[in-house]
Amino acid sequence: MKNRYLPTALGLYLNYLVHGMGVILISLNMPHLEQQWQTDAAGVSIVISSLGIGRLVVLFLSGMLSDRFGRKPFIYLGMACYLLFFFGILKSQTIAVAYAFGFLAGIANSFLDSGTYPALMESFPNSPSTANILIKAFVSAGQFLLPFIISLLVWSNAWFGWSFVVAACIMILNAIFLLKRPFPDQDQKKAGKANNPASGASNQVAAAPRMSRSEILDIACFTLYGYISMATFYLVSQWLSQYGQFVAGMEYASAIKLLSLYTVGSLSCVFITAALVKKTVSSHTLLMLYTFISFIALLSVCLWPTPMMVAGFAFVIGFSAAGGVMQLALTIMAMKFPQAKGKATGIFYSAGSLATFTIPLITAELSHTSIASIMWFDTGLAAAGFALALIIGVRQFAGAHFAVKSAQV
Numbered sequence: 001m002k003n004r005y006l007p008t009a010l011g012l013y014l015n016y017l018v019h020g021m022g023v024i025l026i027s028l029n030m031p032h033l034e035q036q037w038q039t040d041a042a043g044v045s046i047v048i049s050s051l052g053i054g055r056l057v058v059l060f061l062s063g064m065l066s067d068r069f070g071r072k073p074f075i076y077l078g079m080a081c082y083l084l085f086f087f088g089i090l091k092s093q094t095i096a097v098a099y100a101f102g103f104l105a106g107i108a109n110s111f112l113d114s115g116t117y118p119a120l121m122e123s124f125p126n127s128p129s130t131a132n133i134l135i136k137a138f139v140s141a142g143q144f145l146l147p148f149i150i151s152l153l154v155w156s157n158a159w160f161g162w163s164f165v166v167a168a169c170i171m172i173l174n175a176i177f178l179l180k181r182p183f184p185d186q187d188q189k190k191a192g193k194a195n196n197p198a199s200g201a202s203n204q205v206a207a208a209p210r211m212s213r214s215e216i217l218d219i220a221c222f223t224l225y226g227y228i229s230m231a232t233f234y235l236v237s238q239w240l241s242q243y244g245q246f247v248a249g250m251e252y253a254s255a256i257k258l259l260s261l262y263t264v265g266s267l268s269c270v271f272i273t274a275a276l277v278k279k280t281v282s283s284h285t286l287l288m289l290y291t292f293i294s295f296i297a298l299l300s301v302c303l304w305p306t307p308m309m310v311a312g313f314a315f316v317i318g319f320s321a322a323g324g325v326m327q328l329a330l331t332i333m334a335m336k337f338p339q340a341k342g343k344a345t346g347i348f349y350s351a352g353s354l355a356t357f358t359i360p361l362i363t364a365e366l367s368h369t370s371i372a373s374i375m376w377f378d379t380g381l382a383a384a385g386f387a388l389a390l391i392i393g394v395r396q397f398a399g400a401h402f403a404v405k406s407a408q409v
Helices: 006-028 030-035 042-067 071-091 095-123 127-154 162-177 182-194 213-246 252-256 258-278 284-304 307-321 326-337 338-366 370-407
Strands: none
Touching: 006 030, 006 042, 006 071, 006 095, 006 127, 006 162, 006 370, 030 042, 030 095, 042 071, 042 095, 042 338, 071 095, 071 162, 071 182, 095 127, 095 182, 095 252, 095 326, 095 338, 127 162, 127 258, 127 326, 182 307, 213 284, 213 307, 213 326, 213 370, 252 258, 258 284, 258 307, 284 307, 284 326, 284 370, 326 338, 326 370, 338 370
16 A cells, blocks of 8 residues: 655655755855855854754754654754755854854754654654665765756856755745645544543653663663764764875875765665665664674775775775664664654764764874874774674564564463
8 A cells, every 4th residue: 555654755855855955055165155254164164063063952852852742843843944044154244143054054954853763764664764764865865966056056157055045945845845744643643632532631741651771771772873883984984085095095086086985885875775674684684784894894994005995995884884874773773762763863863963073073183193093993983883783783683582482472
């Protein structure tokens, strides 16, 4: 039977196509914004950093509120904040004002995440991992399309701001499209009221049961994995070109192309993983496998830093570390706590956002020693990530085995 939430899912994915554009709009329009804000590249970089700060500040809270008040309100809050960002950046004349709108874009990302990931899992309960991994594909599509849009504007000598306007228009049209679309949590609430009209507000605000030690351990493992998985591929994305040039001895032109191989690997994994989890391969099996591949790839490139090895590494690490492994882990965590999917999203991605702040500070210190030491540090992170993936996987298998035994009894 046709899933009635397919149009809803399409709209949710389109938001992330726009989000993919949003996260690089400032950097790709840097020369024009330097003039507009009367600053230099360092000043624009400060504004770019505000997106990450805004995301971290409200992500955990928005996840909890999404569980309480529903997915759709937070998705629309995210879209509204993004629209303010698109038009606000164009009107900003100083770094301070632009920073405020960049902070708002980070908040928009948090709102979208807290509503979208749970909504997709609830829309496709039989394939939640596939539904969430496809978000990565739409983000990459947005980042792929935007440079072509900007190149067209440059070729036609048009105003640079049209790139912001195009993103905003897509978001506005999508907001109209989603307005009447059904959401699973809304349907469940309506069904609950119809089946039990006498239920009062007291049932909705009943105190949640206390968490067991096992659940606390699960949350700790997933939170640490959220930090480490983000740190692993974020570090590579920032230092891959420098490693190729200064450690492996590649020419500059060849070194910068490593990121293209990295991106191809990432996109390849998205579609392969989506096909695998739709068949018979479990999400936690892939989580362990991909994390192990990341560790082996990093160890190999540290031991044998040749141009050919680094080129192969770029594709493999993009595939295993940046191709949706975080979405897999989040899906497993959210399904572990089905009544708190928004809260799980908030916790997991808050840990990932924290990595984007702390890892640059650590690698900045390591770079004073050598760039090679940065990759060795990432190898250690990947080893810790693999250990966590094993713990998560073993606990998943143990829980499933216990459930089968209980059913048989």
